[in-house]
Amino acid sequence: MSNVETQNLITTTHHHPPPPHTTTKQPNPITSLILQPFQWLKMLSTELNPSFILGIFLIYGLSQGFSGSFFKVVTDYYWKDVQKIQPSKVQVFIGLYHIPWVMKPIWGLMTDVFPVMGYRRRPYFIVAGVVGVVAATMVAEGGVKLGVAAALWCLIAIAAGMAMADVTIDACIARNSIELKELAPDMQSLCGVCSSAGALVGYATSGFFVHHLGPQLALAVLAIPAASQIFLGFLIYEKKVSDDMSAKKKQAIANLGGALKGMYETIQFPEVWKPSLYMYLSIALSFSTHEGQFYWYTDPNAGPAFSQELVGMVHAIGALASIVGVLIYHKLLKDYSFRKLLFYAQLVYGLSGFLDLMFILRWNLVLGLPDYLFVVLEESVSRIVSRVRWMPMIVLSTSLCPIGIEGTFFALLMSIDSFGSLSSKWGGAVILHAFHVMRTDFRNLWLVILIRNLLRLATLGFIFLVPNTTRFDMQNPGDILQSGGKSTDLETNRDSLQLVPLKERQDV
Numbered sequence: 187m188s189n190v191e192t193q194n195l196i197t198t199t200h201h202h203p204p205p206p207h208t209t210t211k212q213p214n215p216i217t218s219l220i221l222q223p224f225q226w227l228k229m230l231s232t233e234l235n236p237s238f239i240l241g242i243f244l245i246y247g248l249s250q251g252f253s254g255s256f257f258k259v260v261t262d263y264y265w266k267d268v269q270k271i272q273p274s275k276v277q278v279f280i281g282l283y284h285i286p287w288v289m290k291p292i293w294g295l296m297t298d299v300f301p302v303m304g305y306r307r308r309p310y311f312i313v314a315g316v317v318g319v320v321a322a323t324m325v326a327e328g329g330v331k332l333g334v335a336a337a338l339w340c341l342i343a344i345a346a347g348m349a350m351a352d353v354t355i356d357a358c359i360a361r362n363s364i365e366l367k368e369l370a371p372d373m374q375s376l377c378g379v380c381s382s383a384g385a386l387v388g389y390a391t392s393g394f395f396v397h398h399l400g401p402q403l404a405l406a407v408l409a410i411p412a413a414s415q416i417f418l419g420f421l422i423y424e425k426k427v428s429d430d431m432s433a434k435k436k437q438a439i440a441n442l443g444g445a446l447k448g449m450y451e452t453i454q455f456p457e458v459w460k461p462s463l464y465m466y467l468s469i470a471l472s473f474s475t476h477e478g479q480f481y482w483y484t485d486p487n488a489g490p491a492f493s494q495e496l497v498g499m500v501h502a503i504g505a506l507a508s509i510v511g512v513l514i515y516h517k518l519l520k521d522y523s524f525r526k527l528l529f530y531a532q533l534v535y536g537l538s539g540f541l542d543l544m545f546i547l548r549w550n551l552v553l554g555l556p557d558y559l560f561v562v563l564e565e566s567v568s569r570i571v572s573r574v575r576w577m578p579m580i581v582l583s584t585s586l587c588p589i590g591i592e593g594t595f596f597a598l599l600m601s602i603d604s605f606g607s608l609s610s611k612w613g614g615a616v617i618l619h620a621f622h623v624m625r626t627d628f629r630n631l632w633l634v635i636l637i638r639n640l641l642r643l644a645t646l647g648f649i650f651l652v653p654n655t656t657r658f659d660m661q662n663p664g665d666i667l668q669s670g671g672k673s674t675d676l677e678t679n680r681d682s683l684q685l686v687p688l689k690e691r692q693d694v
Contacts, residue, residue: 230376233369237423238358239376244418245355246377249348251384253318253411255505256404259392259498261341262480264401269334272625273477277615279338280477284611286346287604291449293353294597304426310354311419318347318412326406344408351415353597360596363584371520374580378512378573385505393498449595457653458586461524462602464651465579468532469606471641472539473613478623478631479542483561488628490557500558500565507566511573519574524582525654529646531575536642538567543639546632579603582652614638 231239265271265279293310302309321343325332332340359377363370395404453459482489483497492500519527541564544550550560583599617637621630 226372227376230369230372233366234362234373235423237421238362241355241358241418241422242373242376243380244414245351247380247384248411248414249351251381251386251505252388253344253348253384253408254381255385255388255501256392256395257341257344257388257408259389259501260396260401260404262477263396263494264337264405266481266484266625268331268401269337270625271334273481273623274615274619276477277474277611277618279341280474281608281611281615282338282342283345284604284608286342286349287352288601288608290349290353290597290601290604293350294357294595295446297354297357305424307354307358308419308422308424311351311415311422314347314350314354315412315415315417315419316347317350318344318415319409321347322405322408322412326403326409331402344412347412347415351418353600356596356600360584360587363581363587367585370581370584371516371577374577374584375512375516377580378515378577379509382505382508382512382573385508386502389498389501389505391498392501393493393495396494396498449598452586452595453598460651461579461582461586461653462599464528464648465583465599466602466606466609467648468528468575468579468645469603470609470613471645472535472610473617473638473641474607474610475542475614475618475631475634475638477614478618478628478634479546481625482546482628482631485626485628488626490561492558492561496558500561503562504565504569507569508573511570512577514570515574515577519578520581521656523654523656524578525649525652527578528575528652529649531571531578532642532646532649535571535575536639536645538564538571539635539639539642541567543632543635546628546635 227239261280262276265276271279297306297310300306321340325337325340325344359373363373392404395407453462480497483492485491541560545557545560545564550557555563583596586599587595614634617634621634623631623634
């Protein structure tokens with residue numbers, strides 16, 4: 187038999203019929219579960235730019251998640267133990283931290299229409315990082331206690347650095363969410379997971395640093411996330427725009443006019459201003475009682491006298507619960523209509539606030555639950571519900587942004603959120619002061635929390651402002667403008683946007 191005939195015989199016997207032992211190997215369910223997050227990230231990196239994913243990890247995870255949580259705990263102790271400020275006054279200061287976030291439309295306009303040295307995004311990451319590094323270093327200068335005004339300015343500057351970096355990455359998120367609506371929940375889920383994971387680390391380590399370094403020196407840690415913003419500014423991909431400075435200035439002025447006109451026309455649509463108004467009211471009406479509760483938690487006489495480490499760990503567990511909230515939304519709730527989902531989320535949010543009331547009145551001891559166990563339960567429930575309530579509002583906000591001014595308009599919508607937070611902080615400061623909740627006087631704290639919970643439930647009366655549609659049914663305001671016959675220049679040189687989906691760039 188020839189070699190050719192022998193080879194044909196081997197081939198025939200191998201394939202006709204197949205061997206009885208040839209079977210399809212079923213994947214291990216545990217392995218599949220472990221690999222699923224990595225496969226999800228690989229999918230997002232394929233559909234989007236890998237530098238976009240890196241930006242989300244650094245800005246949402248390290249800058250917003252870690253810095254935001256670490257900043258929150260350490261500054262609470264800084265005002266309480268170093269500067270010795272009353273809780274109502276501290277809430278006024280915390281409200282001032284939100285001013286850079288209220289100014290997000292300004293940062294958005296700058297990133298959309300004012301390139302620096304030919305780049306629209308990279309310089310703003312660098313500037314944000316430099317501001318954060320300098321401010322954190324100044325306030326944490328060892329052996330030097332700043333005055334209240336100087337310390338406040340430094341802390342506001344740290345918040346400004348975080349806000350500017352947040353706006354820059356949000357512009358890219360908004361653009362990609364509009365162009366790839368099916369991935370909008372995935373992007374927000376990634377942002378939520380990164381933010382919550384960063385917060386978990388920030389809260390878990392904050393108490394340790396406060397205990398061993400003191401609140402003032404612990405603030406120096408915030409220079410590290412700020413430095414990562416500088417790193418991202420040099421690393422992130424972005425095409426350079428024209429070097430013609432005169433043409434660039436004319437284009438910037440034209441883009442600014444088009445952006446302002448587009449914002450003005452877009453915000454007038456009921457489909458836009460109604461959900462924006464609901465977002466503000468749902469945050470502002472739930473006024474903050476955080477500082478009153480924090481002072482009570484750490485008081486050795488009136489409260490449970492929690493240690494710095496325990497306070498940080500409770501918040502860390504809350505951050506872990508926040509990740510659970512993201513997963514619940516992503517796996518179970520993302521396809522429900524905005525109105526239905528927000529109605530039930532707000533209802534549960536209002537009811538969960540009564541756990542705070544039970545804790546302040548010490549009913550947990552009557553039920554046989556120790557303080558640390560009950561506060562962990564309360565924090566976990568609150569964070570899960572808050573995240574489920576927040577995610578659809580962010581997805582809805584990305585759907586409301588016209589193409590071309592998505593950075594500016596998304597920043598405008600997020601500034602509404604920040605203004606709601608500012609109103610919540612200052613409203614809470616007024617209520618705490620009016621009911622005489624002081625550093626050592628907490629007799630009326632329970633009444634303040636009761637009023638807050640009732641206002642949370644009252645917010646349900648405004649749920650009609652939210653559209654009763656899913657994310658797939660939302661019409662982009664840019665399409666509404668065109669269908670209405672209005673001509674608005676919403677274009678801000680799309681080719682210069684560095685985070686357009688990869689497959690779209692490859693087709694150009």
